[in-house]
Amino acid sequence: MSRRTVAFVAVLALAVLASVRLLAQTPSFSPPKLPWGHPDIQGVWTSDEESGVPFERPAQFANKPILEGKELEDYLKRRELERARTANFGGGITGAGPVHWYEWWGRKSARTSLIVDPPDGKIPPMTAEAKAREAQMEKEWAAKVGDRGPADSWEDRELWDRCIMRNLAGVMFPGGYGNNAQIVQTPTHVAILNEMIHEVRVIPLDGRPHLSPAVRQWYGDSRARWDGNTLVVETTNFKDTTDPRMDISVRNRGSWPESFRLIEKFTRVSPDTVRYEITRDDPKTWTRPWTAMLELKKSPAEYLFEYACHEGNIGMENILSGARVEEKENPALLTRKAVRKSPNDDSAENPDR
Amino acid sequence: MRNKLHAAGCCVAVSLAVTVLTMSAALAQVGGPEYKAPRTSWGDGKPDLNGIWQAMSPANWDLEDHASYGAPSSVLAVTGTVGASPGGYGVVDGGKIPYKPEALAQRKQNFENRWTTDPELKCWAPGIPRATYLPYPFQILQSTTKILMTYEFAKSSRTIHMDKKVPAPVPQYMGQSNGRWEGDTLVVEVTDFREETWFDRAGNYHSDELRVTERFTPSSPYHMMYEATIQDPKVFTGPWKITVPLYRRVERNLQLLEFNCVPFSEDLIYGQWKRR
Numbered sequence: 208m209s210r211r212t213v214a215f216v217a218v219l220a221l222a223v224l225a226s227v228r229l230l231a232q233t234p235s236f237s238p239p240k241l242p243w244g245h246p247d248i249q250g251v252w253t254s255d256e257e258s259g260v261p262f263e264r265p266a267q268f269a270n271k272p273i274l275e276g277k278e279l280e281d282y283l284k285r286r287e288l289e290r291a292r293t294a295n296f297g298g299g300i301t302g303a304g305p306v307h308w309y310e311w312w313g314r315k316s317a318r319t320s321l322i323v324d325p326p327d328g329k330i331p332p333m334t335a336e337a338k339a340r341e342a343q344m345e346k347e348w349a350a351k352v353g354d355r356g357p358a359d360s361w362e363d364r365e366l367w368d369r370c371i372m373r374n375l376a377g378v379m380f381p382g383g384y385g386n387n388a389q390i391v392q393t394p395t396h397v398a399i400l401n402e403m404i405h406e407v408r409v410i411p412l413d414g415r416p417h418l419s420p421a422v423r424q425w426y427g428d429s430r431a432r433w434d435g436n437t438l439v440v441e442t443t444n445f446k447d448t449t450d451p452r453m454d455i456s457v458r459n460r461g462s463w464p465e466s467f468r469l470i471e472k473f474t475r476v477s478p479d480t481v482r483y484e485i486t487r488d489d490p491k492t493w494t495r496p497w498t499a500m501l502e503l504k505k506s507p508a509e510y511l512f513e514y515a516c517h518e519g520n521i522g523m524e525n526i527l528s529g530a531r532v533e534e535k536e537n538p539a540l541l542t543r544k545a546v547r548k549s550p551n552d553d554s555a556e557n558p559d560r
Numbered sequence: 561m562r563n564k565l566h567a568a569g570c571c572v573a574v575s576l577a578v579t580v581l582t583m584s585a586a587l588a589q590v591g592g593p594e595y596k597a598p599r600t601s602w603g604d605g606k607p608d609l610n611g612i613w614q615a616m617s618p619a620n621w622d623l624e625d626h627a628s629y630g631a632p633s634s635v636l637a638v639t640g641t642v643g644a645s646p647g648g649y650g651v652v653d654g655g656k657i658p659y660k661p662e663a664l665a666q667r668k669q670n671f672e673n674r675w676t677t678d679p680e681l682k683c684w685a686p687g688i689p690r691a692t693y694l695p696y697p698f699q700i701l702q703s704t705t706k707i708l709m710t711y712e713f714a715k716s717s718r719t720i721h722m723d724k725k726v727p728a729p730v731p732q733y734m735g736q737s738n739g740r741w742e743g744d745t746l747v748v749e750v751t752d753f754r755e756e757t758w759f760d761r762a763g764n765y766h767s768d769e770l771r772v773t774e775r776f777t778p779s780s781p782y783h784m785m786y787e788a789t790i791q792d793p794k795v796f797t798g799p800w801k802i803t804v805p806l807y808r809r810v811e812r813n814l815q816l817l818e819f820n821c822v823p824f825s826e827d828l829i830y831g832q833w834k835r836r
Contacts, residue, residue: 241602241704242602242603242604242704243601243602249703249704249705249706356835358835359834359835360830360834360835361826361830361834362826369822369823369826370822371820371822371823372820389719391701391703391706391708391719392703393610393701393702393703394601394602395610396701398701398708398710400708400717405685405715405716405717406715407710407715407717409701409710409815409816411815415813416813418815418817422817424817424818424820425818425820426818509719509721509724509726510719510721510726511719512729512730513685513732513734515684515685515732515733517682517683517684517822517825518682518684518685518733518756523830524829524830524833527830527833527834528833530833530835531833534835
């Protein structure tokens with residue numbers, strides 16, 4: 208065996224080990240404990256490192272959850288180009304800033320999908336019942352939108368444009384910037400804060416019942432428990448709406464919020480890593496359950512920046528006042544049939560935008 | 561004559577208010593300095609402030625002594641009684657906020673325009689100390705190295721650094737909070753504010769040179785005293801202090817609910833640009 212072959216085999220073995228570590232279901236790492244015995248997941252964590260990894264695995268990477276070598280190099284290069292295109296597009300429209308402002312820049316995750324189960328990295332097919340529901344949803348959406356323009360009112364804009372929220376679990380997934388979550392623990396509660404858009408979930412650990420079904424909230428109602436070293440968070444009571452802009456999770460479409468139950472898991476798998484998983488187990492919607500996973504990395508930060516979105520939302524003023532000026536200059540706009548996104552348009556849900 | 565009587569009645573009311581104020585200040589001391597708060601369950605020896613708290617105070621309407629007052633008639637035409645503010649004894653030590661003369665004019669203007677410019681109407685982060693005495697509950701999550709205070713209003717929050725002094729990255733609506741224990745009192749130094757927040761609905765305000773020193777002192781199992789000393793050399797002639805009791809909410813299984821008020825403020829803020 209030549210020296211070069213030995214080196215190659217060693218590199219390959221390391222790569223395989225790395226993939227095994229990444230995808231391992233039962234980590235052997237024993238996390239530090241807080242004085243009251245709970246695993247310590249306190250601090251600021253970022254999903255930046257997963258930026259650019261597609262939610263579902265592209266066809267060309269079938270059976271390759273992790274890339275390496277030249278293939279990885281090309282993949283990262285393509286991803287950067289795609290990101291630059293997106294950033295330039297967004298920046299050109301809203302003045303959101305140059306490419307290098309975005310924290311997704313230079314991230315090198317070798318994963319080919321955030322979905323880890325099923326093993327093909329794809330969301331399983333929807334049930335016939337769910338497809339029918341989706342068609343109905345689309346019909347209701349079309350009736351509701353009618354011939355409204357894209358900026359007749361703030362209500363024609365997305366929830367993120369309006370600084371209302373980034374959805375659960377979308378808020379945990381990497382976007383252009385501000386992908387940080389802070390966790391604070393007490394013996395009776397866990398607080399999960401998200402920088403974007405200054406979200407706070409204060410989650411009781413005492414096993415109390417969920418809120419009354421009469422109380423529906425943007426971020427629902429969360430309860431949590433420790434299952435060994437894993438914090439399991441169960442959220443219900445999401446707001447009830449057929450508006451796809453209010454889609455309450457990453458790829459949640461087709462599911463009615465009344466029955467919607469999100470399971471999130473937080474496991475500290477190394478000193479600097481919390482593995483974050485969401486599982487959708489909804490036999491009325493998908494033919495099998497599926498799980499997406501992010502590795503959240505410890506940030507040296509002691510706090511989150513204050514993301515005062517609504518306070519400085521001059522973008523909304525400009526969008527609305529600009530539309531009124533356009534109508535004045537071109538009255539035909541007032542009578543045109545609006546072209547609106549259908550609720551099945553994936554771009555509406557793209558957490559990267 | 562009627563005016564004179566009215567004026568006299570007003571003075572009686574004020575002196576009555578002052579008496580009540582003195583009495584309530586005295587009452588607030590019940591429990592007092594000899595009260596020893598329960599400690600945290602994990603044995604670090606610190607007083608345990610964990611829980612949901614709320615002020616029951618007229619402070620958010622006006623920090624100073626004030627009679628009840630209504631809104632402009634255009635507002636009352638829509639809101640009726642809800643647009644009126646209850647009277648209340650002030651929470652400022654010494655009764656008056658020591659404004660610089662030139663700053664008083666701004667305060668007056670704020671008061672006149674309060675139905676369009678009060679940041680509370682706009683669902684902005686309320687700032688400190690106002691977040692503490694808004695008529696909404698807030699929760700203290702006291703942990704090993706940080707204390708998180710999270711407020712129901714506008715889902716705002718702040719982290720109080722207890723383990724090390726952490727400088728502010730940028731000026732913030734909620735400021736930057738560094739804390740320490742002085743006996744049973746949690747002392748928080750809040751700095752690095754932006755200038756946009758107000759102290760109350762009456763237009764009391766500050767500049768970006770605001771500094772707040774807060775003291776949370778447990779006084780009984782069910783209440784603690786909140787004192788905030790306010791300094792801002794651009795707006796005030798010297799430091800001044802407010803004192804507001806905070807009460808523990810004791811309802812079973814209580815939790816903060818979402819008050820994501822953005823949708824409640826958009827008509828006010830963007831209504832002028834809606835397509836007619």
